[in-house]
Amino acid sequence: MNALSLHGAVALVTGAAGGIGQAICAALRAADARVVGADLDAGRECVPCDVTDREQLEALITRTASEHGGLDVVIHAAGITRDAILWKLADEDWSAVMRVNLDAAFLLLRAAAPHLRNSSRGSVVLISSINGERGKLGQSNYAASKAGLIGLAKSAAQDLGRDGARVNVVAPGFIDTAMTQSLPTEIRQRAIAETVLGRAGRPEDVAGAVVFLCSGLAQHITGQVLRVDGGQLMA
Ligand code: NAD
Secondary structure, eight states: OOTTOOTTOEEEEESTTSHHHHHHHHHHHHTTOEEEEEESSOTTTEEEOOTTOHHHHHHHHHHHHHHHTOOOEEEEOOOOOOOOOGGGOOHHHHHHHIIIIIIHHHHHHHHHHHHHHHOSSOEEEEEOOHHHHHOOTTOHHHHHHHHHHHHHHHHHHHHHHTTTOEEEEEEEOSBOSHHHHTSOHHHHHHHHHHSSSOSOBOHHHHHHHHHHHHSGGGTTOOSOEEEESTTSOOO
16 A cells, blocks of 8 residues: 555545645545545635634535544635734734634634544644744734744644654645735846745645655644745745
8 A cells, every 4th residue: 555545534624726736635635535626716726715704614524524534634724814014914804814714724624523433544734834933024913823833733742642643733834825926026036036845836746745744654744834845944
């Protein structure tokens, strides 16, 4: 059996219509998992779900687990930015980012916990960012939400670890997706110049790390942050 195989595992991915979310769904399917992708944008093989709406999220988890006979893998890739310099950052831009990026991860984990505790291979991956570790000009809301995911994951890893379920974080650097394509060329070039590999990451680079962390190869890895950033942040 392929060591990366997720044969028979049931996986739920938020942000599944996005660049990274789509690649994660494809990679999990390639590893033979049964994947339910959820996104605001319900096209492209996704079921509709606003992750900031607790009732929608809980209903999705209940439905997924009952239709597929359990839930083994949970990935939170939904995320937004609302960048502004600190003194111009509006209350609603702080809250909107926290709700999608961080609060939804908590709601997701809490609702999925009974299923993960029942699974023999429960695994969660939260998609953070290197900017959650180092901070970033004009991103105090985004960086705080992404740093929050790391604390959430390390605590949830302890809560769920007694039942054998694992919780890890993937922290991407600059990845070529819709989220970054709208950035000015100069900022994109600066980010690429920060990497030691001299290129932007691809969504598939992030997806590979996610599949690894959910697989049997990573069965003794929990509470960790794995950067997928081409060496953009080394500290
Ligand atoms: P993206 O904009 O292509 O995808 C994000 C997806 O999240 C979109 O499909 C969007 O519809 C969905 N989403 C937003 N709000 C939602 C909500 N309320 N309910 C359900 N879905 C919602 O961006 P991406 O680059 O694929 O980002 C994926 C994740 O990776 C995000 O968490 C992002 O912060 C993180 N990340 C991206 C980069 C990068 O350089 N692209 C770097 C570090 C971290």
